[in-house]
Amino acid sequence: MPQAHDLLSRRPEWRALAEHQASMQQVHMRDLFHQDPDRFRRFFAEAAGISLDYSKNLVTTDTMARLMALARACQLPDRIEAMFRGEHINASEDRPALHVALRNMGSEPITVAGEDIMPEVRGTLARMEEFVWRVRSTQWRGFTNKPFTDVVSIGIGGSFLGPKLVSASLKPYWHGRLNCHYVANIDGSHITEVLRHINPETTLFLIQSKSFKTQETLENTKVAREWFLHNGGNEELISKHFVAVTANTREAIDFGITEENIFPMWDWVGGRYSLWSAIGLPTALTIGMENFRALLSGAHAMDQHFRTAPLEDNLPVILALLGIWYGNFWQADAHAILPYDHYLRGLPAHLQQLDMESNGKCVTQAGEPVDYQTGPIIWGGAGANGQHAYHQLLHQGTKLSPADFIIPLHTHNPVANHHAILFANCLSQTQALMQGKTEAEARAELEAQGLPPEEVARLAPHKVIPGNKPSNTLLFERGTPRTVGALIALYEHKTFAQGVIWDVDSFDQWGVELGKQLGKDILDRLLSRDALPGANDSSTDGLIELFRSRHHNGS
Numbered sequence: 001m002p003q004a005h006d007l008l009s010r011r012p013e014w015r016a017l018a019e020h021q022a023s024m025q026q027v028h029m030r031d032l033f034h035q036d037p038d039r040f041r042r043f044f045a046e047a048a049g050i051s052l053d054y055s056k057n058l059v060t061t062d063t064m065a066r067l068m069a070l071a072r073a074c075q076l077p078d079r080i081e082a083m084f085r086g087e088h089i090n091a092s093e094d095r096p097a098l099h100v101a102l103r104n105m106g107s108e109p110i111t112v113a114g115e116d117i118m119p120e121v122r123g124t125l126a127r128m129e130e131f132v133w134r135v136r137s138t139q140w141r142g143f144t145n146k147p148f149t150d151v152v153s154i155g156i157g158g159s160f161l162g163p164k165l166v167s168a169s170l171k172p173y174w175h176g177r178l179n180c181h182y183v184a185n186i187d188g189s190h191i192t193e194v195l196r197h198i199n200p201e202t203t204l205f206l207i208q209s210k211s212f213k214t215q216e217t218l219e220n221t222k223v224a225r226e227w228f229l230h231n232g233g234n235e236e237l238i239s240k241h242f243v244a245v246t247a248n249t250r251e252a253i254d255f256g257i258t259e260e261n262i263f264p265m266w267d268w269v270g271g272r273y274s275l276w277s278a279i280g281l282p283t284a285l286t287i288g289m290e291n292f293r294a295l296l297s298g299a300h301a302m303d304q305h306f307r308t309a310p311l312e313d314n315l316p317v318i319l320a321l322l323g324i325w326y327g328n329f330w331q332a333d334a335h336a337i338l339p340y341d342h343y344l345r346g347l348p349a350h351l352q353q354l355d356m357e358s359n360g361k362c363v364t365q366a367g368e369p370v371d372y373q374t375g376p377i378i379w380g381g382a383g384a385n386g387q388h389a390y391h392q393l394l395h396q397g398t399k400l401s402p403a404d405f406i407i408p409l410h411t412h413n414p415v416a417n418h419h420a421i422l423f424a425n426c427l428s429q430t431q432a433l434m435q436g437k438t439e440a441e442a443r444a445e446l447e448a449q450g451l452p453p454e455e456v457a458r459l460a461p462h463k464v465i466p467g468n469k470p471s472n473t474l475l476f477e478r479g480t481p482r483t484v485g486a487l488i489a490l491y492e493h494k495t496f497a498q499g500v501i502w503d504v505d506s507f508d509q510w511g512v513e514l515g516k517q518l519g520k521d522i523l524d525r526l527l528s529r530d531a532l533p534g535a536n537d538s539s540t541d542g543l544i545e546l547f548r549s550r551h552h553n554g555s
């Protein structure tokens with residue numbers, strides 16, 4: 001483990017990058033492409049069905065060498081091995097981070113506290129397979145003996161975003177009869193809108209919560225249970241319609257879930273890394289267990305690549321280091337995820353939790369305050385839609401936000417020339433971001449339109465596009481379970497690699513606890529008929545009183 005005094009920004013490799021950045025300030029990517037006709041091939045890597053063109057970055061081979069030197073100085077290869085070996089790399093919670101075990105296809109054991117965990121992982125996969133088969137084959141039916149038509153997954157954060165992303169990404173593989181709905185928010189509109197459209201006789205509820213203590217999930221489960229009991233169900237029938245996935249079996253049983261309907265999770269899997277576990281049940285029910293296993297095998301292929309490829313050819317490491325280059329040396333606070341694929345439209349939201357809950361940290365593993373930037377603001381949306389929404393800022397704004405463009409070479413739904421047009425949009429955006437438009441080019445265009453000189457002079461500055469805006473282009477043949485698995489695993493490992501270099505704990509999330517703690521007292525005060533004494537600031541007190549004045553008569 002690096003010592004506290006090895007603060008990242010004190011390392012010679014860090015200083016070498018800072019000096020290099022100073023020398024790069026006048027460099028434009030246009031020139032880098034003109035100087036090196038082979039640039040595309042030189043900055044191209046592929047693994048596990050994913051291809052990465054990182055040539056449209058403000059980097060040279062010297063830049064990449066210096067970034068790789070920083071990664072080695074931070075012992076990245078050793079830390080990768082430590083993760084796969086189950087070392088307690090989640091130092092603050094003294095736990096391993098073994099989401100890779102969930103998709104481990106190898107024969108080697110993976111031990112936690114001296115126990116090989118693979119038998120239990122594989123046993124749970126087998127239980128999932130049997131459950132999924134019984135539901136999809138209609139052997140498991142509702143209380144009026146009808147096959148299930150709807151699955152409602154109740155969970156939030158990693159118990160929601162991951163399975164929802166995978167379900168949506170693999171919509172072409174969905175079972176004909178089974179519809180999947182997700183309920184996460186404590187906003188009653190979320191569950192109301194779902195319950196409005198389903199039949200209690202043919203609905204299966206999955207309660208997804210690693211802790212089984214998350215307020216939103218427990219409150220929504222109570223509503224779902226009451227709805228079921230008031231629409232034909234009864235206590236004895238709960239076991240036919242409610243299944244839980246949790247690491248807290250006791251709480252789930254106390255809540256009324258029958259033990260044989262509880263699938264385990266483990267504390268060595270973080271919520272945002274858990275879609276590969278039984279938390280993936282909604283996905284497995286809709287796409288089938290064969291496709292779910294293909295998802296796992298795609299992720300495993302990326303795991304093997306991450307664990308064995310030289311850093312220079314390692315896709316997660318390349319993406320991680322490029323993010324550090326811009327975040328720590330070019331003051332980029334954000335990073336855009338732009339899937340040019342309707343089915344992958346949920347990817348930015350999942351990666352927001354994956355990245356921002358992992359690396360949104362301000363102390364090192366040793367508890368030292370950092371004096372450098374850590375995790376970026378992750379944002380984004382589906383292309384080509386974003387071009388008509390926020391790409392203006394990417395092209396002419398003052399904020400630097402590197403972007404990942406993600407696109408399949410083949411669509412599931414060939415319609416007219418749509419895929420070629422989508423692909424052309426993706427490439428034209430990355431080209432425009434890279435090359436921009438000079439004032440001379442802007443002037444020439446305006447003159448070619450026959451505008452008078454004073455109009456040319458007036459408009460030209462508004463038409464200049466600086467360019468030199470970095471982007472990565474990630475390609476894959478088609479959005480199959482394997483490529484979706486590999487793609488998500490790629491970003492998991494990118495996130496981990498950045499956390500190693502920033503020396504933060506990417507697997508805890510203490511920052512979310514304070515809001516939960518404060519919320520308890522505020523809720524008591526909101527619900528109290530009598531005004532309870534103010535707890536702290538006048539804003540919170542004033543807002544509580546505003547709410548109470550609308551909800552308690554005579555108060």
Ligand SMILES: O=P(O)(O)OC[C@H]1O[C@](O)(CO)[C@@H](O)[C@@H]1O
Nearest residue numbers: 157158159209210211214271512
């Ligand atoms: O699965 P659980 O325990 O309900 O937690 C849901 C989510 O809440 C968090 O713990 C944050 O509060 C996430 O890390 C997690 O994915």
